Amino acid sequence: MTLPDAEQTLAALADRMRGAVAFDARFVGIYSGGAWVAERLAQMIPGEHPVGYIDVSFYRDDFHRKGLKPEVKRTELPFEVDGATIVLVDDVLYTGRSVRAAINELFDYGRPERIELAVLVDRGGRELPVEATYAGARLAVARELSVVLSRGADGRLLLSTEAVGAEQAAESPGA
Amino acid sequence: MRNPQLNADGGLTHLLTLEGLPADVIRQILDTAIPFTSIAMRDVKKVPLLRGKAVFNLFFENSTRTRTTFEIAAKRLSADVINLNIGASSTSKGETLLDTVDNLVAMNADMFVVRHAQSGAPHLIAAHLNRTGRNHVHVVNAGDGRHAHPTQGLLDLFTIRHYKRDFRNLTVAIVGDVLHSRVARSLIHGLTTVGTPEVRAIGPQTLLPTALQALGVRVFNDMREGLKGCDVIVMLRLQSERMRGALLPSAGEFFKHYGLTPDKLAMAKPDAIVMHPGPMNRGVEIDSAVADGERSVILPQVTFGIAVRMAVLSIVAGN
Numbered sequence: 001m002t003l004p005d006a007e008q009t010l011a012a013l014a015d016r017m018r019g020a021v022a023f024d025a026r027f028v029g030i031y032s033g034g035a036w037v038a039e040r041l042a043q044m045i046p047g048e049h050p051v052g053y054i055d056v057s058f059y060r061d062d063f064h065r066k067g068l069k070p071e072v073k074r075t076e077l078p079f080e081v082d083g084a085t086i087v088l089v090d091d092v093l094y095t096g097r098s099v100r101a102a103i104n105e106l107f108d109y110g111r112p113e114r115i116e117l118a119v120l121v122d123r124g125g126r127e128l129p130v131e132a133t134y135a136g137a138r139l140a141v142a143r144e145l146s147v148v149l150s151r152g153a154d155g156r157l158l159l160s161t162e163a164v165g166a167e168q169a170a171e172s173p174g175a
Numbered sequence: 176m177r178n179p180q181l182n183a184d185g186g187l188t189h190l191l192t193l194e195g196l197p198a199d200v201i202r203q204i205l206d207t208a209i210p211f212t213s214i215a216m217r218d219v220k221k222v223p224l225l226r227g228k229a230v231f232n233l234f235f236e237n238s239t240r241t242r243t244t245f246e247i248a249a250k251r252l253s254a255d256v257i258n259l260n261i262g263a264s265s266t267s268k269g270e271t272l273l274d275t276v277d278n279l280v281a282m283n284a285d286m287f288v289v290r291h292a293q294s295g296a297p298h299l300i301a302a303h304l305n306r307t308g309r310n311h312v313h314v315v316n317a318g319d320g321r322h323a324h325p326t327q328g329l330l331d332l333f334t335i336r337h338y339k340r341d342f343r344n345l346t347v348a349i350v351g352d353v354l355h356s357r358v359a360r361s362l363i364h365g366l367t368t369v370g371t372p373e374v375r376a377i378g379p380q381t382l383l384p385t386a387l388q389a390l391g392v393r394v395f396n397d398m399r400e401g402l403k404g405c406d407v408i409v410m411l412r413l414q415s416e417r418m419r420g421a422l423l424p425s426a427g428e429f430f431k432h433y434g435l436t437p438d439k440l441a442m443a444k445p446d447a448i449v450m451h452p453g454p455m456n457r458g459v460e461i462d463s464a465v466a467d468g469e470r471s472v473i474l475p476q477v478t479f480g481i482a483v484r485m486a487v488l489s490i491v492a493g494n
Contacts, residue, residue, distance in 0.1 A: 055210060058210070058222035058223070058489075059222065059223060066493070067186065067494050068224075068489050068490055068493045071206060072207050073210060074209055074210040074212075076213075082218075104223070105222075108217055108218060108221070109217055109219075
């Protein structure tokens with residue numbers, strides 16, 4: 001299948017967010033793809049948007065089936081979560097499980113005033129009642145494929161698809 | 176025979192000893208501990224990873240620090256922790272170790288954290304669980320006899336890596352009662368596996384096991400000589416309670432030759448760190464001026480120990 005260009009999709013997402021996102025919203029990227037998107041959005045959207053990062057490994061709902069992935073990153077939220085407006089940022093919205101985990105983790109840091117969700121690509125297939133506030137593109141993608149965001153040495157983002165294998169299912173479940 | 180600590184996929188399912196544990200498994204534990212260090216600084220000092228799991232602390236030998244840090248680690252992972260007071264329980268009525276374990280498994284235990292005066296007790300429990308097909312129950316060794324104390328060895332490795340970045344080019348000295356020390360044994364295996372170029376053991380001949388050279392350790396009886404050029408100094412507790420016979424003239428005599436004082440510390444590199452697994456005997460193996468000095472990382476070791484034990488519990492629970 002053909003995927004949209006990641007950079008153009010990012011520009012479309014930024015267009016939707018401009019003027020709609022609070023001036024002081026904190027952008028929290030979900031590792032790893034969401035972290036790249038959050039960093040780029042913080043540069044593209046006017047306002048004061050400090051960037052934080054979440055690794056949802058300790059909050060995932062499939063731990064008892066899949067165990068802990070080998071490289072857990074450190075969640076870093078270098079601002080007060082209590083009372084803040086937070087935009088969770090992810091690369092691909094699929095089942096909604098990562099977003100559920102990220103929201104749970106945020107609340108262990110404090111009570112945000114508001115949480116919004118920005119995603120580069122919404123590929124459908126939700127298993128939880130989660131919807132994006134802002135999406136760069138909406139696509140229908142077969143279950144056998146996973147949509148993967150990568151970042152080149154020059155910082156440019158690239159979307160591709162991969163067959164869902166056992167290894168991959170363990171790496172990015174519910175992405 | 177397969178390493179009894181690993182499952183068919185090579186994942187850590189019990190932690191019994193650092194001896195023979197692959198370097199990538201050790202690195203995975205140390206790396207996983209890093210994100211756990213920040214949980215203590217949050218509003219809610221808990222993650223839901225082991226929610227609903229029952230962790231049994233089976234301490235057949237006294238310990239305050241290790242039992243407490245395992246309990247904190249399990250609770251910060253949202254597990255339910257049951258501490259068994261073994262001295263006052265069925266064991267004293269004649270029940271065997273494996274019968275005790277079977278009864279606790281019948282109460283739906285998910286994990287055992289075991290300390291025992293007999294070397295090999297945690298291994299015996301793990302082998303029993305594996306043999307009887309109960310692979311979903313995990314065992315973590317919290318110190319067995321003179322054999323191993325793998326989580327202490329791991330937290331020592333974590334502390335060293337935290338302050339020295341990596342293990343290449345490091346000289347690490349382990350000082351004092353190496354003979355009775357499972358901490359020393361675990362640390363030596365861990366340091367060797369992760370590629371530390373020089374590991375030294377310093378102590379009187381009566382307190383050094385004879386097989387140290389076979390592990391690649393350089394042995395010194397003169398402490399000043401042994402500390403020259405060291406990056407890391409690990410002081411061990413003098414385990415008087417385990418000593419039978421005349422291994423030492425007196426604690427005062429030991430301090431004179433092997434106690435870490437500021438002037439002996441000056442023999443090591445200027446940025447050398449001082450570690451101690453605790454509990455410390457001030458004035459026996461370490462001088463207060465050093466224990467409380469700026470090179471001491473003894474209290475950070477305790478804090479890191481919680482994160483390292485959280486990493487171990489969550490990795491074995493997931494395998």
